[in-house]
Amino acid sequence: xxxxxxxxxxxxxxxxxxxxxxxxxxxxxxHSPVLEEDIALANTALDLIGQTQMWLGLAGEIEGKGxxxxxxxxxxxAWDFRNVLLVERPNGDFGQTIMRQFLFDAWHSLMLGRxxxxxxxxxxxxxxxxxxxxxxxxxxxxxxxxxxxxxxxESHARMQAAxxxxxxxxxxxxxxxxxxxxxxxxxLAPDPASLKEEWDEMVTRVLTEATLAIPExxxxxxxxxxxxxxxxxxxxxxxxxxxxRAYPGATW
Amino acid sequence: xxxxxVKSTGKxxxxxxxxxxxxxxFQDRVDADEKIEPKDWMPEGYRKTLIRQIGxxxxxxxxxxxxxxxxxxxxxxxxxxxxxxxxxxxxxxHGLYLYCAAETLGVSRDELMEKLHSGDMxxxxxxxxxxLNWADIGAVGWLVDGAAIMNQVPLQRTSYGPYSRxxxxxxxxxxxxxxxxxxxxxxxxxxxxxxxxxxxDALNRFWYPSLMMFGPSDKDSVHSAQSMAWKIKINTNDELxxxxxxxxxxxxxxxxxxxxxxxxxxxxxxxxxxxxxxxWSEFFEVIKGNGPCNKERLGxxxxxxxxxxxxxxxxxxxxxxxxxxxxAE
Ligand SMILES: [Fe+2]
Ligand SMILES: [Fe+2]
Numbered sequence: 001x002x003x004x005x006x007x008x009x010x011x012x013x014x015x016x017x018x019x020x021x022x023x024x025x026x027x028x029x030x031h032s033p034v035l036e037e038d039i040a041l042a043n044t045a046l047d048l049i050g051q052t053q054m055w056l057g058l059a060g061e062i063e064g065k066g067x068x069x070x071x072x073x074x075x076x077x078a079w080d081f082r083n084v085l086l087v088e089r090p091n092g093d094f095g096q097t098i099m100r101q102f103l104f105d106a107w108h109s110l111m112l113g114r115x116x117x118x119x120x121x122x123x124x125x126x127x128x129x130x131x132x133x134x135x136x137x138x139x140x141x142x143x144x145x146x147x148x149x150x151x152x153x154e155s156h157a158r159m160q161a162a163x164x165x166x167x168x169x170x171x172x173x174x175x176x177x178x179x180x181x182x183x184x185x186x187x188l189a190p191d192p193a194s195l196k197e198e199w200d201e202m203v204t205r206v207l208t209e210a211t212l213a214i215p216e217x218x219x220x221x222x223x224x225x226x227x228x229x230x231x232x233x234x235x236x237x238x239x240x241x242x243x244x245r246a247y248p249g250a251t252w
Numbered sequence: 253x254x255x256x257x258v259k260s261t262g263k264x265x266x267x268x269x270x271x272x273x274x275x276x277x278f279q280d281r282v283d284a285d286e287k288i289e290p291k292d293w294m295p296e297g298y299r300k301t302l303i304r305q306i307g308x309x310x311x312x313x314x315x316x317x318x319x320x321x322x323x324x325x326x327x328x329x330x331x332x333x334x335x336x337x338x339x340x341x342x343x344x345x346h347g348l349y350l351y352c353a354a355e356t357l358g359v360s361r362d363e364l365m366e367k368l369h370s371g372d373m374x375x376x377x378x379x380x381x382x383x384l385n386w387a388d389i390g391a392v393g394w395l396v397d398g399a400a401i402m403n404q405v406p407l408q409r410t411s412y413g414p415y416s417r418x419x420x421x422x423x424x425x426x427x428x429x430x431x432x433x434x435x436x437x438x439x440x441x442x443x444x445x446x447x448x449x450x451x452x453d454a455l456n457r458f459w460y461p462s463l464m465m466f467g468p469s470d471k472d473s474v475h476s477a478q479s480m481a482w483k484i485k486i487n488t489n490d491e492l493x494x495x496x497x498x499x500x501x502x503x504x505x506x507x508x509x510x511x512x513x514x515x516x517x518x519x520x521x522x523x524x525x526x527x528x529x530x531x532w533s534e535f536f537e538v539i540k541g542n543g544p545c546n547k548e549r550l551g552x553x554x555x556x557x558x559x560x561x562x563x564x565x566x567x568x569x570x571x572x573x574x575x576x577x578x579x580a581e
Contacts, residue, residue: 034564035361046334049337151568152562243326243328
C-alpha cells in the first residue's frame, strides 16, 4: 500500500463516518421529543454533512481519478464504504440515538484534536473547523446522557439498554490496520489505538455521572473500516443514492 | 399562508360609540401604528384571535418539517442535502419563535401542542399534500414559501409587537428558502427530459393547493374585518392570492413550465392575471381531515410527542434532582 493509498483510505473513513451518521441523525427531522431537539439534531446532521463534503472532497483529490465528493458518496457500493459499524446502527429510540452520538462524539473530538497537528495542512484545516463543531456535539450529547441516565427510572433503564447495545461496537474505533499504521508513520493522522486511553477516561467520567454501568462484554463487532458492514448500510445507500443511480448524468 | 380561516371572537366591528374607553384607546393606538406589547391592556377578543392565529402559524411551521424532511435522506447531492437540512431546521426555529410569541399572550407551548394533537387547532392545509418527487422540494420552496411570504411580509407591520418582531426574523429566512426552491426548479426545468417531467409534475400538483393557502374569499367575512381593524390581518385573501398569481406566472413561464389552468390569461385592463379558483370543496375536505396526508402528518407529530414523553420526563426529573441538591447544600 502506497502512502497515498493509505491516505485515501483514511480520508474515506473520516468522510464515511460523518456521512452515514449524518444520514441517520437526519432521519429524526420533525420526529424528536421536543422542538429544541428537532433543531439541534438537524444542526448536528448539517455539521456532519458539511464535514463529509470536506473529507470526501480531499479524498477525491488524493485519489487523483477525478472523483468528486458527490461521486464518492453516491456512486460507491457498500463494500467500498469505510465507516465504522457504530454509525450505521439504526436510530432506535431517542436514548439510543443520543448514546450512539455520545460514544462517537467522544472519539471524534479526540481524533479531530489530534488531526489539527497533521503533517498535511489540508487535513489540519478541516480538523480545525470540524473540531469546533464536534466539541459542541460532545458537550450536548454528554449532557443529555447525564440528564437522561440520572433522570427517571425509565430514562435510566433506556439509557443503560442503549449503552449495552452500542458498547460492543465501540472497539472498532480504536483498531489499527496497515492503512492506519502507514498514515501514522507519515504523520498524517494518529494511530487510532493511541486514542483509547483518553476516550476511556472521558466516557467513564460521563457515564459515571449518568449513574450508568459500563458493560463488561467484549468489543465483538467490527468490519466496517474494511468494508464488511451490517445489513443496515445497504438500505441507507439504497435511499441515499437512489436518484443519482436512477438518473445517471443529471445535474441537480 | 400558514394561518387560514382564523375566526375572531367578535361578532363584527364595534363602532366607536359602542366601545368602552379602554377599547377606544386601544383602537387609537392600533390606528396610529403603535405596537401593542404583552403587558398592555388589550381586548379579550384580540388576545384570543392572536393566540389562534399565531398558534396555527407555529403548528404549520413544525408540521411543515415533515413533507420536506421526507426528502432529506434522498437528496441527490451533498449540497442539496445540506441546504434542505438547513431549511427544515429554519422551519423548526420559526415554530419556536412563534410559540414564544404566543406564550406572551398567556398560553403555554404545551397547551398549544395538546390542541394541535387533539385536532382542536389546525395547521396550514398545504402540508397535507405529499412530496412525491425531488422537484416537489423545489416547488415547496418556490410556491409554498412564496405564498407564505406574500402573507408574512405585510404581517411584519402587525399591531402586536412580539408577533411583528417574529415575522421580521422569519421573513428574511423565508425569502432565502424561496430562492433556493426556485434554484432547484431551474436545475430541474433546464435539466434532462426526466427532470423536466418531475418539475412539471410538481407544479401540476402544487399549483392549486398553493392558491388554497390564502384561504377562501373573505371580502364579506366579519372575522376578517375585525382582524383587519386590529391590524392582525393586513390584506384580504383575494388580494394576496392575486398578488401571488401575478408574481408566479412569469416565473413559471421563465422555467418553460405550464401552469395547470386553461383559463389563465393576462388582463391588459386590470393589469392582473385572470385565473381559475381552486376547488374549494377539496379545501374544506382537507381542513376536515380528509386530505391525502392528514392522518400521516398529525400521526407523526402525535407519535413524536408520545414517544418522547419519557425523554421530557427524564429531563424534568434530573432538573428537580439537581435543584434539590443545590437546595441541600
Ligand atoms: Fe417558515
Ligand atoms: Fe420556509
